[in-house]
Amino acid sequence: MIPEIETKSAVEIKTFQEAKLKIALKYLSENSPFYKRHFEKHQISVSKIQTLEDLTEIPVTTKDDIQQFNDDFICVSKSKIIDYVTTSGTLGDPVTFALTDADLERLAYNEAISFACAGVTSSDVLQLMTTIDRRFMAGLAYFLGVRKLGAGIIRVGAGIPELQWDSIIKFKPTYLIVVPSFLLKLIKYAEQHDIDLNTSGIKGAICIGESFRNDDFTLNTLGEKITEHWQIDLFSTYASTEMSTAFTECKAQQGGHLHPELIIAELLDDHDQPVKDGEIGELTITTLGIEAMPLLRFKTGDMMKAHNQPCSCGRTTLRLGPIAGRKKQMIKYKGTTLYPPAMQNILNNFNALECFVIEISHNTIGTDEILIRIASNSPSDELLNQIKDHFRAKLRVTPKIEWSDKEVIDALRFPKLSRKPILVIDKRK
Structure with missing residues (x-):
């Protein structure tokens, strides 16, 4: 289940994204109170933004902008909003994001192709070890994506190793969706209760929220401590509420793949200019196909490297390496x-x-x-x-x-x- 665009040449992907960008800019200029002001203030004519390189003509959007003008980013009437989520507030006060029915469908598509990227199929069963409530986008996204993929899902939620193992033994999931350090608690519980980890039927874990890889994609200490006890594949996935998009590793485990139909990614230096190949920069994203709260050149605060070589899985898209850290930290x-x-x-x-x-x-x-x-x-x-x-x-x-x-x-x-x-x-x- 590799979308066709993800195997095209770099030139074809760029042309495809530039067509999507023009649609996004027109939509923002007509529907976003914030970006209407933004374009006017900086004398931006969106019709003149024709290429990805032209994006540098547009000043970036920051978390401070969203916190200060949260409602002005909403592009639809309140009657079209189906779901409200809030960010975790890791680097400041949480902000609210609204989603329409179309946005939820996009979220489901994103996670379905992301799970498929990691090798999950419709015959698999996934155990969800994150919350799906508390206005949390990730848990909802995982549920919608698994459903769209046609796989099974067990909604256990966060914590409680005893309950997690009860579900693993009872329902025989093949993949876990989990914060990687929690796997250490599952390993410890299994050892204390004579549970054989490697006959549990778990093939892999889709890991969120923590890095278990070094800069060269080898396992770091956390990754090594997990796999020395439990012989499962670990797949890194990087996402945020603001992006409504995930960068997930494939079987090659050499970075999270970009979905060109959903997002444009830039890595910028301190002057908001693209960094050179191989350098660490701040991930800055432009969302594509979002209806309620699309973002243009939004600085995520996450520092990382991009990798542009074609992948052995057949995808030719940009891949993002492990997060080096958050810029504000x-x-x-x-x-x-x-x-x-x-x-x-x-x-x-x-x-x-x-x-x-x-x-x-x-x-x-x-x-x-x-x-x-x-x-x-x-x-x-x-x-x-x-x-x-x-x-x-x-x-x-x-x-x-x-x-x-x-x-x-x-x-x-x-x-x-x-x-x-x-x-x-x-x-x-």
Whole structure:
């Protein structure tokens, strides 16, 4: 189930996207209160935007714009809105996104071709381990996509290893949709209750929310810890509410594939210009085919690399590598530039750690400070020194690390109304 456009030449894909872009620009200029003002303020004539390169003529849209003018992004009457979702608010206050019936159908199509990209077929059964309520787009998208693909789905929701294993044993799913670190809890539960992981029938996991790959697509510490116990395929999928689109790995597991009919992707530098091939840039997206809240040159805040070589799966589309980090969470620490995922990867090396949280703040002279709170059943100076040595070896710096009670850390990681664990708390203004 590979859409035909995803196997065309780079020139054909570009021509196809430029035709879609013209339709999107015309729609925005006629229906979006925000973009009508945007075009007028910056004296943009949308008819002159003919190529993907011309996009640089249009100033970018930011999360601040959506937070400040949320309702002005809606392009349809309230009577056409079928569903409301909110972002998770990882980098600020949550914003609301409205979806029409056509948008929900697009969401289903996106997830169906994304699951198919990872090798899921209509004969598979998937166990959903994320919430489908709390105005969460991802859980709804997964359900709609599995349904459109014709596969089966078991809606268990987040957490509770006992219930997850009860469903796995009872209903025999073949794939899990899961935050990868939760797989470690499933492994631990299985070991404690004499469940044979590798006869469970699980072929693979569609993983969200956390990176389990290094920059070269090899497994990082988290990925290695999962697969050394459970011989399943791990597929990374990257998406956001703002995009209503997913970049999912295929069987080659060399980055998440772009769907050219759904989204235009740019990687930009600090001056909002495209980065050179192979360089890390901020993913900036233009949505295609969205009715209620389409976005133009929206900066996601996520830093990553693009890969343009054709893939062994037959797709010729751009692929996105693992997220290096979020731009707003970039840390300048003792002359070194850091992103939280690099620190998380180091901490995941230590099985003795039960949990951790990373706090970023400014000190009295305005420079960045890092405090990592860690919890363990067996805290010791020796373990703490091993962790510090690992930081020095891998990142050349050692942040402040201190022991905390697990209950204290869990209270920080699971704030009220949060739909997913918070591993980074940024207190900088």
